[in-house]
Amino acid sequence: MMRGVCAGVLVFLCACQSRGESKDAPRPAALPALPWRAAAVAHGGVGSPPDRSDGCRKAVDVALATLAQGADPVDAAVAGVRVLEDDPRFNAGTGARLRLDGKTAQLDAAVMTSAGRFGAVAALENVRHPVQVARAVMDTPHLLLVGEGATAFARAMGEAPYDVTTDESRAKWQDLRRKLLAHDPSLPEGWRDFDYRRAWNFQAAAAEAGLDPEDAGTDTVGVAVRGADGRFGVALSTGGTSLTLRGRVGDVPILGAGLYAGPHGAVAATGTGERILEASLARRSYDRLAAGATAAATAKGAVDELRGKDIGVIVISARELAADADRPMAWAGREEGSGEYTGPAASP
Numbered sequence: 001m002m003r004g005v006c007a008g009v010l011v012f013l014c015a016c017q018s019r020g021e022s023k024d025a026p027r028p029a030a031l032p033a034l035p036w037r038a039a040a041v042a043h044g045g046v047g048s049p050p051d052r053s054d055g056c057r058k059a060v061d062v063a064l065a066t067l068a069q070g071a072d073p074v075d076a077a078v079a080g081v082r083v084l085e086d087d088p089r090f091n092a093g094t095g096a097r098l099r100l101d102g103k104t105a106q107l108d109a110a111v112m113t114s115a116g117r118f119g120a121v122a123a124l125e126n127v128r129h130p131v132q133v134a135r136a137v138m139d140t141p142h143l144l145l146v147g148e149g150a151t152a153f154a155r156a157m158g159e160a161p162y163d164v165t166t167d168e169s170r171a172k173w174q175d176l177r178r179k180l181l182a183h184d185p186s187l188p189e190g191w192r193d194f195d196y197r198r199a200w201n202f203q204a205a206a207a208e209a210g211l212d213p214e215d216a217g218t219d220t221v222g223v224a225v226r227g228a229d230g231r232f233g234v235a236l237s238t239g240g241t242s243l244t245l246r247g248r249v250g251d252v253p254i255l256g257a258g259l260y261a262g263p264h265g266a267v268a269a270t271g272t273g274e275r276i277l278e279a280s281l282a283r284r285s286y287d288r289l290a291a292g293a294t295a296a297a298t299a300k301g302a303v304d305e306l307r308g309k310d311i312g313v314i315v316i317s318a319r320e321l322a323a324d325a326d327r328p329m330a331w332a333g334r335e336e337g338s339g340e341y342t343g344p345a346a347s348p
């Protein structure tokens with residue numbers, strides 16, 4: 001009998017070790033019994049004026065209404081992101097930032113489910129709803145499509161050519177051009193001494209862009225959704241940043257960098273993509289959530305890690321939703337059946 005117990009303990013220890021677990025590994029937090037209360041949270045990108053939270057509220061409402069019609073949480077998140085892509089005040093879809101040449105807009109988007117399904121696109125051009133294309137990638141054998149192949153895939157999925165530029169995106173680029181020419185100290189570190197003319201890889205010459213010689217223009221939109229059935233979905237879309245060469249890809253379409261979802265919740269980030277990528281921020285934040293951190297502590301922990309580097313995060317768990325950012329940020333969250341939104345006051 002004793003030998004049987006010892007052998008059992010040994011088998012258990014070996015099983016833990018073979019899975020790379022130690023007996024001190026944090027235990028996953030317990031999940032509440034189903035059904036849960038459905039909820040959604042949306043952000044308009046770190047640096048987006050908080051009074052634009054009305055756009056995020058609309059995205060949350062559409063996500064929850066889509067969920068109530070029986071959609072999967074990831075499709076509800078996609079429906080919410082489409083609302084923000086169509087809102088020209090945000091840097092995603094219509095209104096996306098122009099790249100260094102003042103002409104090109106390249107779009108990244110991603111989706112993920114709590115069952116681990118993922119789809120993403122990067123450097124997509126002339127598409128109205130990049131998040132819809134990312135969702136379509138999720139139904140292929142691939143995880144990520146980029147550049148011309150991604151754009152051709154979008155056309156195959158029925159996305160008609162669409163010009164995402166607006167007067168505001170052109171004005172923002174003009175402002176950036178002025179700062180570049182003036183070597184403005186508000187330019188992000190790394191761009192102050194970077195000779196972008198040597199690296200120029202746009203079709204039109206730098207001289208044509210008037211660049212022969214702080215507003216790096218970030219922002220992303222994101223929606224995270226909790227379903228009553230215990231599933232989560234998350235979606236992100238961005239025009240990236242203006243201070244970039246053609247072909248630059250940030251954190252948004254990279255699994256575990258800009259977004260992550262699992263049985264304990266979903267996390268979506270916004271901010272300087274290079275820093276978010278280095279930190280594998282969404283995946284590591286999710287791990288903290290799964291180990292028992294509250295949604296608020298998870299969001300704050302992520303922001304504290306990259307504080308001052310332009311960072312915002314939304315988090316949704318089985319019980320809570322939260323957001324944090326190191327600059328003002330438009331965002332909104334709501335639970336199904338509640339008329340109250342969490343987040344900054346929005347313009348009417």
Ligand code: ASP
Nearest residue numbers: 218219220250270271273
């Ligand atoms: N993270 C995005 C990117 O680097 C931009 C943003 O969220 O502000 O492409």
